[in-house]
Amino acid sequence: MRYSGFKVLTEGFSGNRGWTRAWREPEPKAEYDIVIIGGGGHGLSTAYYLARNHGLRNIAVLEKGYLGGGNVGRNTTIVRANYFLPGNQEFYSHSLKLWEGLEAELNYNVMHSQRGLINLFHSDGQRDAFARRGNAMISQGDDAELLDRAAVRRLLPYLDFDNARFPVQGGLLHRRGGTARHDAVAWGYARGADRLGVDLIQNCEVTGIDTAGGRVTGVQTTRGAIRARKVGIVVAGRSGQVAAMAGMRLPVESHVLQAFVTEGLKPAIDHVISFGMGHFYISQSDKGGLVFGGDLDFYASYAARGNLPMVEHVMEAGMTLMPMIGRARVLRSWGGIMDMTPDGSPIIDRTPVEGLFIDCGWNYGGFKAVPASGWCMAHLMATGEPHEVARRFRLDRFATGHLLDEEGTGSQHNLH
Numbered sequence: 001m002r003y004s005g006f007k008v009l010t011e012g013f014s015g016n017r018g019w020t021r022a023w024r025e026p027e028p029k030a031e032y033d034i035v036i037i038g039g040g041g042h043g044l045s046t047a048y049y050l051a052r053n054h055g056l057r058n059i060a061v062l063e064k065g066y067l068g069g070g071n072v073g074r075n076t077t078i079v080r081a082n083y084f085l086p087g088n089q090e091f092y093s094h095s096l097k098l099w100e101g102l103e104a105e106l107n108y109n110v111m112h113s114q115r116g117l118i119n120l121f122h123s124d125g126q127r128d129a130f131a132r133r134g135n136a137m138i139s140q141g142d143d144a145e146l147l148d149r150a151a152v153r154r155l156l157p158y159l160d161f162d163n164a165r166f167p168v169q170g171g172l173l174h175r176r177g178g179t180a181r182h183d184a185v186a187w188g189y190a191r192g193a194d195r196l197g198v199d200l201i202q203n204c205e206v207t208g209i210d211t212a213g214g215r216v217t218g219v220q221t222t223r224g225a226i227r228a229r230k231v232g233i234v235v236a237g238r239s240g241q242v243a244a245m246a247g248m249r250l251p252v253e254s255h256v257l258q259a260f261v262t263e264g265l266k267p268a269i270d271h272v273i274s275f276g277m278g279h280f281y282i283s284q285s286d287k288g289g290l291v292f293g294g295d296l297d298f299y300a301s302y303a304a305r306g307n308l309p310m311v312e313h314v315m316e317a318g319m320t321l322m323p324m325i326g327r328a329r330v331l332r333s334w335g336g337i338m339d340m341t342p343d344g345s346p347i348i349d350r351t352p353v354e355g356l357f358i359d360c361g362w363n364y365g366g367f368k369a370v371p372a373s374g375w376c377m378a379h380l381m382a383t384g385e386p387h388e389v390a391r392r393f394r395l396d397r398f399a400t401g402h403l404l405d406e407e408g409t410g411s412q413h414n415l416h
Ligand SMILES: Cc1cc2nc3c(=O)[nH]c(=O)nc-3n(C[C@H](O)[C@H](O)[C@H](O)COP(=O)(O)OP(=O)(O)OC[C@H]3O[C@@H](n4cnc5c(N)ncnc54)[C@H](O)[C@@H]3O)c2cc1C
Pocket: 037, 038, 039, 040, 041, 042, 043, 062, 063, 064, 065, 066, 068, 069, 070, 071, 072, 073, 074, 075, 076, 077, 078, 079, 204, 205, 206, 207, 234, 235, 236, 237, 238, 242, 257, 258, 259, 293, 334, 335, 336, 337, 338, 362, 363, 364, 365, 366, 367, 368, 369
């Protein structure tokens, strides 16, 4: 079924009885050409582009819980292309372009809103670093504008500009940056993949990876064994555990990241604001809640919930930047498991096991990467060659030393 304004209208007149399920609920088959482990944003987009770009059909996505129950449905939804290093730049630029056509592509309202992202700076050194970043973004073909203090004040009059520790001196505005509705992205890709014949199998945990003679032959699951010629590990925070099933030890640590949302308020914050010095960022959802977060909880964990010291830290940073936020009541907080690499950049690559591929290491920025990650992982799995915009996301860079040190911190939380 195609969704459209006309369909909404006709269904409204006929009692909304004509809507069909967004995707099927198939039983797992004994064998597939390709199995994708993980029904998050990256797994679903990989399956979608395998079918859409490469004409492959005999594909299953195996999800241990429900589709979109992982980080793709837990993140704070910032979408941007403001990376500095070659390797990351072209990848995220490609991703943003895919975002810009995603709703038409998927025939699904993912509520992509290019409301503009402002990264604040608080010192001359930070201004220079943002100026360099802005130039890099423009050279890549994306947009960036350096704002002085008065220009930031015009856009964000509610900030405390003169807070004694980090007075706001200006910001880098990325107008095409913004937000999207996180779970709609998972549902949109799920529906798109299902329509192209991909089997989406929920409540199906992969418990083992079968190999023979150095090749992958299938997976063991809680719903039985499934044979496959190719397998993709796309499980974000669980990457270390699933890769261990194939005897691999990844350069990835799993950490908790928390997010918070307040009660619904009238429109107050028009942009996404990032306050790096305080480790705080914020936007306002379409329902009116202020959505914000900060740094990782400072320990490795597989628990999708956080602890109180980081809650206090985030609230303090919010109060420092915009004291008015103290009037809003926080309704909910939650956590997700982040797959942190030492250099803060991702991995999309083959593995030493023939036919086994991996897509992981998204740190706390993998939501914006969902379209390009799926696009590039599908390219790699279908052709055996890395896509040109993901060529540097190699697994062996941690052995060769060809790091993509965008953050300079990665999983080293003491450096955050
Ligand atoms: C609080 C928070 C805020 C964030 N904010 C942003 C942001 O503003 N912008 C941004 O770009 N990124 C953000 N991120 C990061 C982003 O959400 C993640 O990098 C991205 O969603 C990870 O990829 P995914 O969607 O495929 O992961 P997930 O949705 O976690 O998908 C992985 C799936 O694999 C499944 N799985 C695991 N093990 C198995 C198994 N053995 N068998 C079968 N299935 C398995 C899991 O159940 C899960 O559904 C944030 C993350 C969090 C937690």
